[in-house]
Amino acid sequence: xxxxxxxxxxxxxxxxxxxxxxxxxxxxxxxxxxxxxxxxxxxxxxxxxxxxxxxxxxxxxxxxxxxxxxxxxxxxxxxxxxxxxxxxxxxxxxxxxxxxxxxxxxxxxxxxxxxxxxxxxxxxxxxxxxxxxxxxxxxxxxxxxxxxxxxxxxxxxxxxxxxxxxxxxxxxxxxxxxxxxxxxxxxxxxxxxxxxxxxxxxxxxxxxxxxxxxxxxxxxxxxxxxxxxxxxxxxxxxxxxxxxxxxxxxxxxxxxx
Amino acid sequence: xxxxxxxxxxxxxxxxxxxxxxxxxxxxxxxxxxxxxxxxxxxxxxxxxxxxxxxxxxxxxxxxxxxxxxxxxxxxxxxxxxxxxxxxxxxxxxxxxxxxxxxxxxxxxxxxxxxxxxxxxxxxxxxxxxxxxxxxxxxxxxxxxxxxxxxxxxxxxxxxxxxxxxxxxxxxxxxxxxxxxxxxxxxxxxxxxxxxxxxxxxxxxxxxxxxxxxxxxxxxxxxxxxxxxxxxxxxxxxxxxxxxxxxxxxxxxxxxxxxxxxxxxxxxxxxxxxxxxxxxxxxxxxxxxxxxxxxxxxxxxxxxxxxxxxxxxxxxxxxxxxxxxxxxxxxxxxxxxxxxxxxxxxxxxxxxxxxxxxxxxxxxxxxxxxxxxxxxxxxxxxxxxxxxxxxxxxxxxxxxxxxxxxxxxxxxxxxxxxxxxxxxxxxxxxxxxxxxxxxxxxxxxxxxxxxxx
Numbered sequence: 001x002x003x004x005x006x007x008x009x010x011x012x013x014x015x016x017x018x019x020x021x022x023x024x025x026x027x028x029x030x031x032x033x034x035x036x037x038x039x040x041x042x043x044x045x046x047x048x049x050x051x052x053x054x055x056x057x058x059x060x061x062x063x064x065x066x067x068x069x070x071x072x073x074x075x076x077x078x079x080x081x082x083x084x085x086x087x088x089x090x091x092x093x094x095x096x097x098x099x100x101x102x103x104x105x106x107x108x109x110x111x112x113x114x115x116x117x118x119x120x121x122x123x124x125x126x127x128x129x130x131x132x133x134x135x136x137x138x139x140x141x142x143x144x145x146x147x148x149x150x151x152x153x154x155x156x157x158x159x160x161x162x163x164x165x166x167x168x169x170x171x172x173x174x175x176x177x178x179x180x181x182x183x184x185x186x187x188x189x190x191x192x193x194x195x196x197x198x199x200x201x202x203x204x205x206x207x208x209x210x211x212x213x214x215x216x217x218x219x220x221x222x223x224x225x226x227x228x229x230x231x232x233x234x235x236x237x238x239x240x241x242x243x244x245x246x247x248x249x250x251x252x253x254x255x256x257x
Numbered sequence: 258x259x260x261x262x263x264x265x266x267x268x269x270x271x272x273x274x275x276x277x278x279x280x281x282x283x284x285x286x287x288x289x290x291x292x293x294x295x296x297x298x299x300x301x302x303x304x305x306x307x308x309x310x311x312x313x314x315x316x317x318x319x320x321x322x323x324x325x326x327x328x329x330x331x332x333x334x335x336x337x338x339x340x341x342x343x344x345x346x347x348x349x350x351x352x353x354x355x356x357x358x359x360x361x362x363x364x365x366x367x368x369x370x371x372x373x374x375x376x377x378x379x380x381x382x383x384x385x386x387x388x389x390x391x392x393x394x395x396x397x398x399x400x401x402x403x404x405x406x407x408x409x410x411x412x413x414x415x416x417x418x419x420x421x422x423x424x425x426x427x428x429x430x431x432x433x434x435x436x437x438x439x440x441x442x443x444x445x446x447x448x449x450x451x452x453x454x455x456x457x458x459x460x461x462x463x464x465x466x467x468x469x470x471x472x473x474x475x476x477x478x479x480x481x482x483x484x485x486x487x488x489x490x491x492x493x494x495x496x497x498x499x500x501x502x503x504x505x506x507x508x509x510x511x512x513x514x515x516x517x518x519x520x521x522x523x524x525x526x527x528x529x530x531x532x533x534x535x536x537x538x539x540x541x542x543x544x545x546x547x548x549x550x551x552x553x554x555x556x557x558x559x560x561x562x563x564x565x566x567x568x569x570x571x572x573x574x575x576x577x578x579x580x581x582x583x584x585x586x587x588x589x590x591x592x593x594x595x596x597x598x599x600x601x602x603x604x605x606x607x608x609x610x611x612x613x614x615x616x617x618x619x620x621x622x623x624x625x626x627x628x629x630x631x632x633x634x635x636x637x638x639x640x641x642x643x644x645x646x647x648x649x650x651x652x653x654x655x656x657x658x659x660x661x662x663x664x665x666x667x668x669x670x671x672x673x674x675x676x677x678x679x680x681x682x683x684x685x686x687x688x689x690x691x692x693x694x695x696x697x698x699x700x701x702x703x704x705x706x707x708x709x710x
Binding site (some may be wrong): 020023024027031060064078091099161162165176177178179180181182186189191192193212215216218220221222223224225226227237242245246247248249250253254256257 | 263266270273277296330342345349351352353354355359360361362363366367370391436459460461465501502504505506507509510511512513514516518531542544547551582584585589607619621623624687705
């Protein structure tokens with residue numbers, strides 16, 4: 001210690017006293033700031049995550065409709081978009097939305113959720129078009145579709161396309177099975193069921209392939225012929241899973257009953 | 258001394274930093290505890306709820322066994338249904354491995370499903386048979402076993418909670434978890450022994466274990482299946498055809514198949530076509546070509562004609578297009594088999610057509626292969642006018658026809674009334690033999706096409 005301070009002592013001149021005071025003041029402010037910061041609890045204030053649950057229509061790759069048209073129209077006026085205003089959320093729209101998000105400091109995910117919609121200046125409706133009769137208002141499967149796409153993305157984004165559809169199909173087979181919960185969300189959020197749900201990977205924004213795979217699975221395509229389980233032999237930790245009946249292998253996953 | 262005095266600056270800064278990090282750490286610790294407690298409260302609530310629901314199932318089952326009034330029984334059974342559904346739902350939210358509760362969950366689903374089936378028979382005016390009474394009696398036995406295990410777990414947990422300080426809490430929690438697991442595991446073993454429920458419902462063993470009837474008999478080898486696959490997509494030369502590895506138990510799935518990945522000549526490898534060909538009968542179960550469609554050049558009507566022509570070419574005669582969907586530039590068409598003038602919805606084939614060049618990019622005959630067979634279609638006992646009388650007077654009917662619909666393991670012949678009620682589209686099915694209202698479907702049209710609920 002002494003050595004260090006005797007070294008500093010040599011280079012400290014008269015005017016350094018001012019410097020020291022400055023450092024002291026800045027340091028104190030920094031500490032006060034840090035102290036305040038530590039008392040702010042990182043509570044569940046990040047509400048944007050919960051928009052998925054509220055039945056608000058979210059626009060993403062593949063959605064169509066009047067609201068997509070208004071997004072395209074605005075982005076065209078602001079020169080982010082140069083394609084057709086056709087109401088189909090395709091590659092062009094996706095790129096334009098990302099560009100818009102980047103320029104406006106929003107999360108760049110190519111999905112028009114509530115925040116991006118506000119920034120663009122449109123309001124998102126609920127999940128169905130109000131033009132249809134009231135007895136069907138709010139009934140749609142786009143919520144399930146997006147949820148399924150997120151799990152597929154979290155669980156199997158490195159897998160070939162068939163492997164993605166297969167993961168979606170297993171979830172839908174579980175919904176139909178008496179041994180599992182009876183809703184898609186019930187199956188997906190069942191504790192200890194999916195690692196991607198437990199470690200939060202499910203909250204990543206799904207890419208186009210995952211959304212397409214979710215749609216294919218919901219349309220009835222089941223490449224697993226009715227399987228209820230899948231596991232990756234390289235990472236599976238449960239011995240129990242090997243007592244399952246082994247059906248077929250797609251990509252890295254084994255599928256079974 | 259003056260120079261020495263400078264030493265306090267880093268010391269003070271470091272000690273303040275230490276205090277700050279301690280405060281920060283303590284806050285994190287408090288926060289963690291808060292979350293842990295709220296989660297544990299949530300789980301405890303679930304546990305007590307499951308216990309209560311199972312208790313109610315048990316009690317209502319005993320009442321239903323004793324009751325002699327049909328109306329009373331319908332009420333009891335609907336309570337049993339809702340209580341066991343709730344129990345199943347909550348059990349599946351608890352942090353327990355599926356392997357430890359799968360059979361118990363299945364038991365609860367089946368109790369609900371079976372009650373629903375009994376309600377239906379009651380409403381038709383049929384009495385409980387002695388066999389059904391016996392089944393109810395067995396179910397009551399199983400549910401009281403379940404309740405016993407839960408009570409034991411509850412007692413053990415309550416005892417351990419009595420003399421615990423907060424410091425020991427996490428250890429006790431762990432112990433409680435293991436108590437619960439052991440108790441449920443005991444139960445799981447018991448449930449495995451309980452007899453099969455024989456009834457007609459979606460969760461019945463009969464329905465779960467249903468075997469396909471439309472496959473044919475001839476066994477095909479891998480080589481033959483590969484030929485069937487390449488012939489089906491009509492490519493002359495394939496660059497590469499690979500088979501997905503089947504496990505040792507593949508014969509236990511509903512339609513044991515070979516699954517192929519086909520790369521046609523002159524296409525890139527990532528644009529493979531996937532296909533499943535059944536080992537028995539050599540039928541194409543499904544085919545998919547998940548390529549991107551960027552431009553829409555043909556109408557849905559034209560695409561439908563392409564799909565119909567495709568089915569004809571593959572030897573599928575008498576297939577009639579029904580509703581359709583449109584996604585990502587692909588039209589999805591549902592075809593049902595038509596026997597004379599009766600539409601058979603059980604025999605369903607889906608064909609996907611790319612709307613850029615009309616290529617067939619998807620095919621799914623799973624349902625068709627499961628159900629298609631020669632049927633003895635009964636003569637309708639009701640005339641169309643008589644069936645119309647069973648439907649609400651102000652239901653605005655667009656079209657009527659005869660159809661066979663899948664209903665559990667039954668396939669009743671029905672009059673199909675398509676129409677509108679208060680601005681929404683519906684389909685009503687009236688049994689053409691008994692006159693019962695078999696099913697009501699609501700049609701939802703959106704920008705993607707038609708969905709039924």
